[in-house]
Each structure stands twice: as structure tokens, then as C-alpha cells.
Amino acid sequence: MFQPDEVTEPAFDHPWQAQIMALAQTMIKTGHLEATHWAETLGAALRQAEAEGAPDTADTYYTCVLQALETVTEPHVTAADRDTRRAQWEEAYKVTPHGQPVVLKS
Amino acid sequence: MATFDREDAAKLARHLHSHLPSDPALRTKTLESLLVERGFVAPETIDAWVEAYSEHIGPKRGAQVVARSWVDPAFRARLMDDATAAIAEFGFDGDATGHLKAVENTDTQHHLIVCTLCSCYPFSLLGMSPAWYKSAAYRARAVREPRQVLSEFGVDLPETVGVRVWDSTAELRYLVVPQRPANTDGWDEARLAALVTRNAMIGTARHLKTEAA
Incomplete structure (x- = not known):
């Protein structure tokens, strides 16, 4: 099932995958996230995805990274904070003409 | 004179909605903007990391x-x-x-x-x-x-x-x-x-x- 050849694949399939990895690795580097705690949380998210029958793909993997980062940052950013901010982003996307940069209203 | 009936409104809503990023992209943007705002990460550090690991390293x-x-x-x-x-x-x-x-x-x-x-x-x-x-x-x-x-x-x-x-x-x-x-x-x-x-x-x-x- 594994490819024997060295395949030159892009590092990321979607920009958000790079951004979420960047967030996690940067927080580890700057001491805001402990590497072992991160590995355990990500491992738990991966095990859960597997138990739920999620496809064994890079997309599932990065979704677990996202889930794990939401979990480890909960002391600082609550689910309610995220819900509010997401609604703001969705609104910003809806009112921004196509092709214009999407920014949050300050 | 321009008319704006219900069908047009529905079409417009569909059009706008189709430009919303995917769920994980929105969740990432949400988390990133909050972490930046609260001083956990600097946006330029994130951009530099993404460029380095997408292109150079x-x-x-x-x-x-x-x-x-x-x-x-x-x-x-x-x-x-x-x-x-x-x-x-x-x-x-x-x-x-x-x-x-x-x-x-x-x-x-x-x-x-x-x-x-x-x-x-x-x-x-x-x-x-x-x-x-x-x-x-x-x-x-x-x-x-x-x-x-x-x-x-x-x-x-x-x-x-x-x-x-x-x-x-x-x-x-x-x-x-x-x-x-x-x-x-x-x-x-x-x-x-x-x-x-x-x-x-x-x-x-x-x-x-x-x-x-």
C-alpha cells in the first residue's frame, strides 16, 4: 500500500494545513506549548479519529492537528470565544466583495 | 428599474456562501486571529514558518x-x-x-x-x-x-x-x-x-x- 518511489509531493494540500502546523510549532518554539503535552493531545485526537472510522488521509491528520490545537489552547481561547470569532469571520467573508482582502471589523 | 425578488436573493446568498472558506480553514483562521490578538503568536512568525516549510526547508x-x-x-x-x-x-x-x-x-x-x-x-x-x-x-x-x-x-x-x-x-x-x-x-x-x-x-x-x- 505504500509507494516505493520518492514522490515529490507538495508539503501541504491546503494553506490552512500549513497555518495550523505553523501555529503549533511556533507555540512550541516560543514556550507557549509543551512538546510532550502537544504530542499526547495530537495522539489522542488521531486515535479518536481512527476509532470513529475517519479516512486515513492527510486531511484527517491535519483536522486532528486543528482539533488538538483547539484543545490545548482552551485555557486561553474558549469554545465560546471561537464561536464568536468564527461568526465575525463568516460575516466578513459575506460582506466583502470577491477579490478584496477579507478583514475583521475592528 | 432593478428588481430584487426572492429568487435573486437566494441566488446571491448561494453565491456568497460559495466563497466562504472550508470549515477547517475557517476554524484555523478563527484560532490564529485569537492567538495573535492575545499575544501567543506573531503573524509575521507564522507567515515566515509557512513560507519556509512550503518552499525552502x-x-x-x-x-x-x-x-x-x-x-x-x-x-x-x-x-x-x-x-x-x-x-x-x-x-x-x-x-x-x-x-x-x-x-x-x-x-x-x-x-x-x-x-x-x-x-x-x-x-x-x-x-x-x-x-x-x-x-x-x-x-x-x-x-x-x-x-x-x-x-x-x-x-x-x-x-x-x-x-x-x-x-x-x-x-x-x-x-x-x-x-x-x-x-x-x-x-x-x-x-x-x-x-x-x-x-x-x-x-x-x-x-x-x-x-x-
Whole structure:
């Protein structure tokens, strides 16, 4: 099932995958996230995805990274904070003409 | 005179909605903007990381380290003794290489790297890990049936060659130093480095090809 050849694949399939990895690795580097705690949380998210029958793909993997980062940052950013901010982003996307940069209203 | 009936409104709503990013993209944007706002990350640091790992940092770094270990016995000794310090000589230390161990393949020993827990990987030395390294199948099977996994990668090991599987952790990661191919006497480091593949440095390839060089 594994490819024997060295395949030159892009590092990321979607920009958000790079951004979420960047967030996690940067927080580890700057001491805001402990590497072992991160590995355990990500491992738990991966095990859960597997138990739920999620496809064994890079997309599932990065979704677990996202889930794990939401979990480890909960002391600082609550689910309610995220819900509010997401609604703001969705609104910003809806009112921004196509092709214009999407920014949050300050 | 412009009319704006219900059908137009519905069409417009569909059109706008189709421009919303995907759910994970929105969740990422949400989390990033909150973490930036609260001072946990700087936006320029995130941008720099994304650019570096999308464009610049890849397995060629590890290949240079391996090639030097083949031509410079003193460097090889330093690499085997303390890989973290040795790669710092190249300036390749950084993300996830704080504790790095190099393991050398021999005629009778093959090394294979996995992270069974999640996906620990020496990013600053090898770039982003390949999709298969992160897969549940590889993480589970590399330990349970390494020879079968290797065979699926096209590496058929005779029984005379032992396999040792190293399980990476957040605290210790690994670099496989593959064997230098025969008939490369006198080759310089750059030419040798071009032979070293990412998979060979994870251990899912064994014999390096010299034809392409």
C-alpha cells in the first residue's frame, strides 16, 4: 500500500494545513506549548479519529492537528470565544466583495 | 428599474456562501486571529514558518548531513555522538531537532523510523513529513510488521539483515544514515548528497541509486 518511489509531493494540500502546523510549532518554539503535552493531545485526537472510522488521509491528520490545537489552547481561547470569532469571520467573508482582502471589523 | 425578488436573493446568498472558506480553514483562521490578538503568536512568525516549510526547508538538508558523514570521519563521529550539535554546524537545528539521534545502516542492520503516538519528525532537518508517515496504517504497522511494510516500499530485506524500529517522541527524534553506495569513490559532498533520498533517511528506502547523479 505504500509507494516505493520518492514522490515529490507538495508539503501541504491546503494553506490552512500549513497555518495550523505553523501555529503549533511556533507555540512550541516560543514556550507557549509543551512538546510532550502537544504530542499526547495530537495522539489522542488521531486515535479518536481512527476509532470513529475517519479516512486515513492527510486531511484527517491535519483536522486532528486543528482539533488538538483547539484543545490545548482552551485555557486561553474558549469554545465560546471561537464561536464568536468564527461568526465575525463568516460575516466578513459575506460582506466583502470577491477579490478584496477579507478583514475583521475592528 | 432593478428588481430584487426572492429568487435573486437566494441566488446571491448561494453565491456568497460559495466563497466562504472550508470549515477547517475557517476554524484555523478563527484560532490564529485569537492567538495573535492575545499575544501567543506573531503573524509575521507564522507567515515566515509557512513560507519556509512550503518552499525552502526539505530533505536536502538531511542529505547534506549524510553526505558529509560519508566523507568526513571526524564529522561522522560527532554526528553519531550528538546529532543535535552536529547539525547545528550546518545551521539546521530548529523545529523539533532539540534532541536528535543518528542511526547508521550497515550490511547487517537496517533502521526504520516511526512515531507511533502521533507524527514526531525532525522538521528542520527533513522538512514536512510525507503523508504516509502520518497515516494510521504506517504508525501501527511499522512496529508490528516492519519487514512487510518495508517490502511494500520496495525494500526486501534478507533474513541476514536485522531491522530495528525507532519510535520517535516529542523529546527524541531520529535520522537514518543510509550506507554510501559503492562506486562513488572520489565523489564530492554535493554529488553524494544528491543521491540521498528522504525515504532513505526515514528508513523506508535502503539502497541508494547512483544512475541519476
